[in-house]
Amino acid sequence: MRDWILKVENLTKIYGDGCPNCLKSETNKCPFCRATIAVNSVSLALYSGEILGIMGESGSGKSTLVRSLYFDISPTLGEAYLNGEERNIFNFNSQEKRKLRNFNMGMVYQSPYRGLNFEITAGGNVAEKLLMANWRSYSNIRRRLIDLFEKTELPLNRMDDFPATLSGGMQQRIQIAKALANNPEILFLDEPTSGLDLSVQARLLDLIKKIQQELKISIILVSHDLGVIRLLADRVLVMREGRIIESGLTDQILEDPQHPYTQLLVNSML
Amino acid sequence: MQDIILKVRNLSKKFNLHLLGGKVITAFQNASFVLKRGEFLGISGKSGSGKSSLIKCIYRTYLSTEGEIVYYPKNGMPIDLARCLDEEIIDLRHRKIGYVSQFFYAIPRVSCLKIVTQTLIQQGVDEDGAKRRAKNMLLRLLIPERLFDAYPSTFSGGERQRVNIAQALVKKAELLLLDEPTASLDKTSRAIVLDEILKLKKKGISVIGIFHDDEELKRFADRILVLEEGKIKEIYKNDKNS
Ligand SMILES: Nc1ncnc2c1ncn2[C@@H]1O[C@H](COP(=O)(O)OP(=O)(O)OP(=O)(O)O)[C@@H](O)[C@H]1O
Ligand SMILES: [Mg+2]
Ligand SMILES: [Zn+2]
Numbered sequence: 001m002r003d004w005i006l007k008v009e010n011l012t013k014i015y016g017d018g019c020p021n022c023l024k025s026e027t028n029k030c031p032f033c034r035a036t037i038a039v040n041s042v043s044l045a046l047y048s049g050e051i052l053g054i055m056g057e058s059g060s061g062k063s064t065l066v067r068s069l070y071f072d073i074s075p076t077l078g079e080a081y082l083n084g085e086e087r088n089i090f091n092f093n094s095q096e097k098r099k100l101r102n103f104n105m106g107m108v109y110q111s112p113y114r115g116l117n118f119e120i121t122a123g124g125n126v127a128e129k130l131l132m133a134n135w136r137s138y139s140n141i142r143r144r145l146i147d148l149f150e151k152t153e154l155p156l157n158r159m160d161d162f163p164a165t166l167s168g169g170m171q172q173r174i175q176i177a178k179a180l181a182n183n184p185e186i187l188f189l190d191e192p193t194s195g196l197d198l199s200v201q202a203r204l205l206d207l208i209k210k211i212q213q214e215l216k217i218s219i220i221l222v223s224h225d226l227g228v229i230r231l232l233a234d235r236v237l238v239m240r241e242g243r244i245i246e247s248g249l250t251d252q253i254l255e256d257p258q259h260p261y262t263q264l265l266v267n268s269m270l
Numbered sequence: 271m272q273d274i275i276l277k278v279r280n281l282s283k284k285f286n287l288h289l290l291g292g293k294v295i296t297a298f299q300n301a302s303f304v305l306k307r308g309e310f311l312g313i314s315g316k317s318g319s320g321k322s323s324l325i326k327c328i329y330r331t332y333l334s335t336e337g338e339i340v341y342y343p344k345n346g347m348p349i350d351l352a353r354c355l356d357e358e359i360i361d362l363r364h365r366k367i368g369y370v371s372q373f374f375y376a377i378p379r380v381s382c383l384k385i386v387t388q389t390l391i392q393q394g395v396d397e398d399g400a401k402r403r404a405k406n407m408l409l410r411l412l413i414p415e416r417l418f419d420a421y422p423s424t425f426s427g428g429e430r431q432r433v434n435i436a437q438a439l440v441k442k443a444e445l446l447l448l449d450e451p452t453a454s455l456d457k458t459s460r461a462i463v464l465d466e467i468l469k470l471k472k473k474g475i476s477v478i479g480i481f482h483d484d485e486e487l488k489r490f491a492d493r494i495l496v497l498e499e500g501k502i503k504e505i506y507k508n509d510k511n512s
Contacts, residue, residue: 001358002361230375235357249331249360251331255331256285256333263287263289
C-alpha cells in the first residue's frame with residue numbers, strides 16, 4: 001500500500017474570538033458567540049501519489065482548509081504532520097514554514113490575482129519561486145524556466161509578457177509552472193479551472209492529470225465540480241459547514257453517497 | 271480443505287434515499303457464500319434481483335450495509351473488503367482485483383491504448399512491457415491498431431466495451447468481477463471475449479460473473495448462485511461444465 005505523506009488532525013479555523021461551544025456548533029456560525037468556524041475538527045490523510053478531491057458547496061471551508069496547510073492562514077487548533085517528521089508543522093518557526101512552502105509544497109489558486117504577481121512578467125513569477133529556493137545562476141534559472149514552460153505547455157515567447165496580457169488558461173498554467181518549480185511533493189489545487197471556458201478547462205485538467213502521472217506528485221484538489229472530481233480524484237472528502245461529512249472512493253461517493261447532503265449534491269449534478 | 275479466496279458472510283446492501291424522505295431500498299440481504307481459488311461462480315437472477323449490487327459491494331463501488339467480505343490474497347493477510355480503508359481498496363484494485371462494469375465510463379480524452387497501458391503500469395509493470403501487453407490484448411479483442419490513439423468516448427458501444435474488457439483482463443488479477451461483459455457485443459467479438467475469459471480461468475484466476483445469457487453462464491460457471499428478490503435462493507453445481 002502507498003505510504004501517507006501528509007496527516008492532518010482536528011484542524012480548526014475560527015474567525016472571531018470563539019467560545020467553548022464553537023466546536024459543537026452544527027453550522028459554521030456559532031450560536032453562542034457568533035464566531036465563524038470556517039473549518040471544524042477536520043482530520044485527513046494524503047497518500048503518496050494520489051489525488052484527493054475535496055468537494056462541497058461555497059462557504060463549506062475547502063479553501064480555508066488548503067490555505068491553512070499551505071501556511072497562508074494560521075489555524076486556531078489542530079495538527080499536521082509530514083511523514084518522517086515528528087513535529088506538528090503548525091509549530092514550525094516562520095523560517096521552517098517558508099522552507100516547507102518553497103521546497104515541499106505548491107499551490108494553485110482559483111484566482112490568478114492571488115497566485116501571481118501582476119507587476120512582473122510571467123517568467124518572473126516562476127523565477128521568483130526558484131529564487132526563494134535559493135537558485136542563483138541566471139543560466140540555470142533560464143533553463144529551468146524553459147523546462148517548466150514546456151512542461152505546462154506554455155508558449156516560450158510569452159515568457160516576458162505580463163500576466164494581465166495572457167488568457168485565463170495561460171494564467172493558470174503559469175500558476176502551475178510556479179507551483180511545480182521546485183519539484184514539490186505536495187500540490188494544492190483550489191478550484192484551478194473554475195471560471196474558464198469548457199475547452200480551456202478540459203486542456204488544463206488533462207495537463208494536471210499528465211503532470212500527476214509523470215511526477216507522481218500527491219495532490220489535494222478542491223472543486224465543487226463533480227465532473228472535475230470524477231476525472232481526477234482517487235478519493236473524495238465532502239465538506240459542509242466546515243466539517244467533513246463523508247469520505248470515500250470517488251466511484252463510491254458518486255454511485256452510493258451516504259449523507260443526505262452528498263445525495264443531494266450528486267443528484268443535482270448528474 | 272479447499273483453498274478459499276473470498277468468504278462473504280451475512281452481507282446486505284440497503285440504500286437509504288434521503289431525498290425520498292428516507293425511503294429504504296434493499297438491494298440484497300443476508301448473502302453468505304464462498305468463492306474457491308480458481309473457481310468461476312456465476313450469478314443469475316432476474317433484473318433487479320441484486321446481482322450488480324452484490325458485485326459492486328465486493329468492488330466497493332457500493333458500501334455494504336451489513337456483513338463482511340473477507341478476501342484472502344495469495345500472499346498476505348486476509349482483509350474485509352466491506353470495511354477496510356479506501357486506500358487499501360485502491361491498492362487491491364491496482365494489483366489484485368479486476369472489474370468489468372456493465373456500463374463503462376470512458377475517461378474523456380484518454381486514448382484507448384493509454385487506458386489499458388495505465389492499468390498495467392499501476393500494477394507495477396514497466397512502461398515498455400505494459401505497452402506491448404496492452405497492444406496485444408487490444409488486438410486479440412479485435413480493436414484495430416488505427417484506433418489505438420483514439421478516444422473510447424467516441425467509440426461504438428461494442429468497441430468501448432471491448433476496451434473496458436481489455437483493461438480488466440490484461441492485468442491478470444487474482445480476482446475478476448464481471449458484470450455482463452458481453453452484453454453489448456456482436457456474435458464474433460462475444461466469442462472472442464468469452465475465449466479470453468476461458469483462458470484466464472484456465473490460468474487459475476477466480477471469477478464472479480454475471481452473464482445475461484444463460485447459455486454463456488452455463489458454459490463457464492463451476493457453480494451458479496441464484497438471486498431472487500435480493501435473497502440467495504440456491505447455489506448449485508453446474509454439471510454442464512466439467
Ligand atoms: N477571512 C475570513 N473572515 C471571516 N470569515 C471567513 C473568512 N474566510 C472565510 N470565511 C468564512 O468561512 C467559511 C468557509 O469559507 P471558504 O472560503 O473556506 O469556503 P469554500 O468552501 O472554499 O467556498 P467556495 O466554494 O465558495 O470557494 C465561509 O462562511 C466564509 O464566509
Ligand atoms: Mg473555495
Ligand atoms: Zn462560539
